[in-house]
Amino acid sequence: MNRAEPLVRPATADDQPAIVDLVRAAKINPTGLHWPRFLVAEVDGRVVGTAQIKPHRDGSRELASLAVAPEMQGQGIGGALVGTLLRGASPPIYLTCVDRLEGYYARFGFRALDRAEMPPDLRRIHRAMNLLMRLVSRGRRLLVMRWDAESAAG
Ligand SMILES: CC(C)(COP(=O)(O)OP(=O)(O)OC[C@H]1O[C@@H](n2cnc3c(N)ncnc32)[C@H](O)[C@@H]1OP(=O)(O)O)[C@@H](O)C(=O)NCCC(=O)NCCS
Structure with missing residues (x-):
């Protein structure tokens, strides 16, 4: 499988619909999807991956909402998102x-x-x-x- 070279960047308000769509398509927890906490991965100008660090009331922080568009999986996009989030955490x-x-x-x-x-x-x-x-x-x-x-x- 070819590796993609995604642009991993902080999300903006314009990314909110793509974040919701990707998380729903991945069938993972669809709650707490607030774009200011997200990184997105873009390939050819299209948002194809998401991840966030989600704070909990007890002070713990969770890597959550990691989702890559099904047709783009296995190309290193999930890894690029996790790596970037952890480098900043x-x-x-x-x-x-x-x-x-x-x-x-x-x-x-x-x-x-x-x-x-x-x-x-x-x-x-x-x-x-x-x-x-x-x-x-x-x-x-x-x-x-x-x-x-x-x-x-x-
Ligand atoms: C999980 C997910 C985010 C991974 O994203 P991705 O872009 O496909 O992952 P990457 O391409 O970065 O990594 C693929 C690598 O992980 C490996 N891998 C995949 N599943 C694995 C597993 N269960 N155990 C060990 N390695 C695994 C692959 O073999 C591949 O290895 P390679 O890089 O040596 O070829 C993606 O499959 C996805 O969106 N799944 C649906 C949503 C989901 O389950 N999210 C996680 C919620 S906790």
């Missing part, structure tokens, strides 16, 4: 993801947490989502992961 940064993405995020240095290590807001989300997932998607689990700016895996 101070640790710790948390995220929630389905277990099949653990390896993807481990490449950037995220590691899965035990319940006791989770900040309170994410522990609540983790408990509620895993109850739901037990009912609707057998075998899938939600993970909470943390980045401490240690060296990334392989």
Whole structure:
């Protein structure tokens, strides 16, 4: 697969509809999509990827809303967004993801947490989502992961 060379930049108000469309198409959490917190990735003048750092009431910050247009996946766009967000962030940064993405995020240095290590807001989300997932998607689990700016895996 060819690598794209996306322009990763802070979002503007004009990007709000594209952010909402990409997140909806990715079927991930459609709430809390406020453009001032977002980075977008642009290829040939089109917004094809999004990600944000989302603050929680307990003070924790979550890498969230990472979405790349389906036809543009596998070209390094998600990696460019995560890399740029982490370069501008101070640790710790948390995220929630389905277990099949653990390896993807481990490449950037995220590691899965035990319940006791989770900040309170994410522990609540983790408990509620895993109850739901037990009912609707057998075998899938939600993970909470943390980045401490240690060296990334392989
Ligand atoms: C997850 C997502 C953002 C990744 O974006 P992307 O632009 O396709 O990712 P990249 O091109 O940067 O990275 C692809 C690389 O990750 C690897 N990878 C993909 N899934 C992986 C996994 N589950 N475990 C380990 N590596 C994985 C690929 O093999 C590829 O490796 P390579 O660079 O050596 O070829 C994208 O697939 C997406 O939008 N998915 C739908 C929404 C979603 O699930 N978002 C995450 C919410 S937590």
